[in-house]
Amino acid sequence: MVSFHDPVVHLDIQFRTVQCYDALNIPLTLRIPPNTLPRDISAMLSKEQLEKQLSLVPLKLNALIKLYFDARTVHLLQDRYISTCLLSFISTHLSQLSPEEWNEVKTTLSQTVCISTTKGMQIPSKSFIPSELLSSELPIVQLNIIADQQSSENVENPVSTYFLKQIGCRTVNIDAVGRDQAVSNNSGILQTFIQDLVKQRNNLSEADFKELKTKASLIGTTLAGTEKTKRKYIPRELHFPSVAIVLEWTTLPSIDWPDIDPRSPEYSFLKEIGVQEVPNLEKLLERIIQEHHEEIQKQNTNGKYNIPRAFRFFVENFSEHYNKSWKTGSLGQYKFLPSHPPEKTSNEINANDVILLATNEIFTVVNPLFPSPLTDVIELFQKHVDIALLGIKDNPSLPQAFNTMMKKATELLTEQTASKIFAYMNELDGLNNTFIANVSQFNFIPLQGHSNDTILMKPSQVFIRSDVTSSKTTTTETNGIDTRGLIDYVDFGVAANTFLSRVGVRNDPTPSALAELLIDRQVAYFKSAENDKDLLNSRINVYIDCLKKLAVAAVCSNELQQNLVSKRLRTNAWCLGFQTIVDKNGVSEQHFKIVNPNKIYLDDNSVYSKYFQPLLPPLQQGFPKLYEQFGAQWLSGCIQEKKKHKGTPVTSQRATQLQKLIENRFPILFVDNKGENLPECNRENLDLLRTTLSVYEVAAIECSLIFKQQTLQLPPQSTTSCILEHDKSKVTLYLRQDVVSLDYHHITRELVQFAFNKSVEYPCEIRDKLELPLEMLEQRGIPVARLLSTAPTIGRKTK
Structure with a gap:
């Protein structure tokens, strides 16, 4: 095994672990990384041998620094000799460090005991670079310090002043x-x-x-x-x-x-x-508030208000000193702007009226809803800075103004103030469909002409007269008739009326809106006039006019058939009716009532209405169709008749003639011009009528009427002139002997009721076919000859 021996630290370096060689001339005092070939060995080899033959790379300064900054070896810096040598080495090789590496060195050294001083080893912040101004009692750095531009040659372990300052050493105490x-x-x-x-x-x-x-x-x-x-x-x-x-x-x-x-x-x-x-912005704002209160507490509080000196300073120095702080801070909640209440101007207030408000609470344009800065404040801003830089706007948005208004609606909105408020809101931006839908749910429009407490209504509950836009009248009249309480009209002036129109107030109610008003207001409308007969009659006429409009709408549109409106019209009281009441003294008087549609009756029989005096609609065209559409019934369909003949039936010449007339004209009575049976004909009853009809006269016909569990026996002279009775085998028509002339209306009615399954619209047509000469019928276009010639020849049944 080949290895190198380091005589300083007595460390054997195995060749296979060596990756770098010392190209920095690191002092022998300093320990080098274990993967580095020492300088005394590398000095014997050329750069080509080191890098090409041994594949080694030059050791970088940062690698040496990391060795000493490691948590396991950083304690070595407390050694005076190692520290002195390392600091000098780093100081003289700073150019080899990147900015990031240099910052890491400064951070680590500033927190490490590594400076040799007269008071021992210290951290840089407690070490002082030598100076005549410093006391000898301080920890003075004991290193070979050189000026930044001074040459380090012939100086052992030099350290630059720049280096010491950068790692935190001090120069003053x-x-x-x-x-x-x-x-x-x-x-x-x-x-x-x-x-x-x-x-x-x-x-x-x-x-x-x-x-x-x-x-x-x-x-x-x-x-x-x-x-x-x-x-x-x-x-x-x-x-x-x-x-x-x-x-x-x-x-x-x-x-x-x-x-x-x-x-x-x-x-x-x-x-x-x-x-x-200049003072801190927050402190200056607090000073403004303090000066304001001092101004208010002066003895001359009824005199002119003087703007706080601190406020003038704030405005004058805003651009240079406070703009950035205002933008980045959260001081908008401070109430420091001298302002006056809504609608008042600086000329109309004294010191006691001035209030301090935050920038988000005021608007520069004087208005009836929000406070505004004093005129002096506005002029001060105009001289020095745009007031908009503080976030102060000229006007609020329309939704913002409306929400503020609604928070104090009962205080702000009166018949007198609404004109100014609505006119102001007409100038604001922010009107859209969402806003209109939102405000439609709120009561905010004062009724005019009410001397009592203010009554606020929704946009759908009041109207603006289309023919009057700025009369400023306080009554709600249309065509000279007072509609107040039923249809309320308002007029707050052109600008205010324009705003109301834009948020959904109409000139007149739509049919559906009118229906809702009648349902909701009729009780109070008439109750308030019950002790004044003339006023009551006037209101009845107004109500009838409203019903006329509904009657037209029922014919001309489907608006009243919308689900919600239709349901309310069927289930609530709104139908005006009149009923004749006879008192104990026999004096009759007509009374009106407002009822549900199913409690009023449509008059289609004068006899029935005469005897029962039911609640009937006003005699106005279109009312029966309107009432019927929502549940009213025809009177004849609600009364049951019970009739029977009295006395012995007898034949007579006119009875025989009538029977022959019906038999002869039977082929044309119940058919159309094509000869086909009219709709709803009962074929079985027609055959029975054609084959078994007999006509007699009787002394009288008894008739009783049943209506709402009440039975009424008609006088003999008031009963019908004829009656048709039948069983399974025959049909008999009885005529009253005391009736001089035949009543073809009654005769036709009896025949139609028997021949058809339900009530039909043919009685008048059939009566004419029975009563008029055939020539006249031909002239009307009825093919009499053809119908009579093609009629079936089925014989009559034997009686």
Whole structure:
């Protein structure tokens, strides 16, 4: 086995483990990595032999450093000789380190006991580079220190000043200066110290600067100059005296150098180590708040408000000193901006009215919803900086304004204030479908003309008269009729009305909206007028006008058939009806009611309505169809008739003639012009009627009517003029003897009820075919001759 022996550390190096050779001329005092061929051996070989024949590579400085920085070997740096040699070697070979490697070296050495001093081995931050200003009592570095540009030839183990400063060695003793200042009230000591530091500015290490910036080492004071405030401060806690003087801030800590020249190098140096030219932003904002409260507490609180001096300073110095801090900080919650309440201007307020608000609470344009900065504040910003840099906008967005309004809706929204508020919101941006859908759910529109408490309504519950856009009237009249309480109209002026229109307020209710209003408001609408007959009659007329509009809509559109509206119309009270009530004295009076559609009856029989006096619709065209569409029934379909003849049936000439007439015209009565049976004909009943009909006269016909479990016997003279009775084998028509003329209407009705399965629309047509001359029927286009000639010739059944 071939190996090399290291006489320094008595280490055998096996040839197979060697990968590098020493090309750095590492001092023999220093240990080299075990994979490295020592310099005394490699010196006997050429570079070609080392690299080409032995395949070795030059050892890099970083590999040597890692050997000593390893946790297992770093303790070797506490050895004075090894440390001195290694530091010198690194100092003279810095150019071989990359920036990252150099940073690692500085970090490790700054935390390692590796500096030989007069007080033994120390870490760099407690080691002082020799200087006349330093006390001999300090740990002074005992290394061969050379200036940065000085040649290191003929110097054993040289170390550069630059290297020592970079790893943390000190050049000044801050503690000693602090003690000197602490035992003297003479500001000259501080001045002398700073002037000396300025002279040595280029010699100060990073560690010196770090300690200067972070240690309470500078004597500061305040304009008040108390013993408590004159003490040692960290530089960043101090300000230049001129700032305190400008702000008249007697408690602001300032450097104890009243007449320092802002153009002097000492001023620049103090600024560099942290002394403030202006107060910290947060501290300045707190000062503004303090000065504001002091201003308010003055005796002349009813006089003109004076903007805090600190606020003027903030605005004037914002661009240069505070812009960046404002952007990166989170100070938007500070309430420091002098502002006035909504709608008021600076001329209308006194000191007591001024409030401090955060930037997100105010807008520059005076408005009825949000506070605004004082006029003096706006003018101050205009001179020095754009107020928008603080995040203050001219106006809020429309949703933001609306949400703010709704938080205080009961306080803000009155008949008097709504005009200004809505007009202002008409100028704002942010209107979209989402916003419109959102506001439709809120009650925010005051009703006009109400002397009591303000009543707020949704956009769908009020309307803007299309013929009046800025009259500013307070009544809700249409065509001279007061609709208030049923259909409420508002008018807040052109701009305000425009806003309401944009968020969904219509000029007039749609049919579906009108239906909803009638359902929801009819009870209160009529109840409030029950003690005033004239007003009640007027409101009935208004209600009828509304029903007319629904009647038109029921014919012309399907809007009322929409699921929700249709369901409400079928199940709620909205149908106006009239009913004649007879009191105990026999005096009849007409009463109105609002009921569900299924509780009102449509008049199709004057006899029925005369005797039962049911609740009937107003006599208006289209009302029966409207009511029927949502559940009202025809009166005749709700009354049951029970009829029977009285007395012995007898034949008569007119009875015989009527029977023959029906028999002769039977082929044309129940068919169309093609000869086909009319729809809903009952063929079996038709055959029975054609083959078995007999006609007689009787003394009387008894008739009783049943309606809602009430039975009424009609007087003999009021009963029908005829009655048709039948069984399975025959059909008989009985005529009342006391009726002078045949009533073809009654006759046709009886025949139709028997011949058809349900109520049909043919009675008048069939009556004409039975009553009119055949020639007249021919003239109407009925093919009488053809129908009669083609009729089946089935004989009549034997009685």
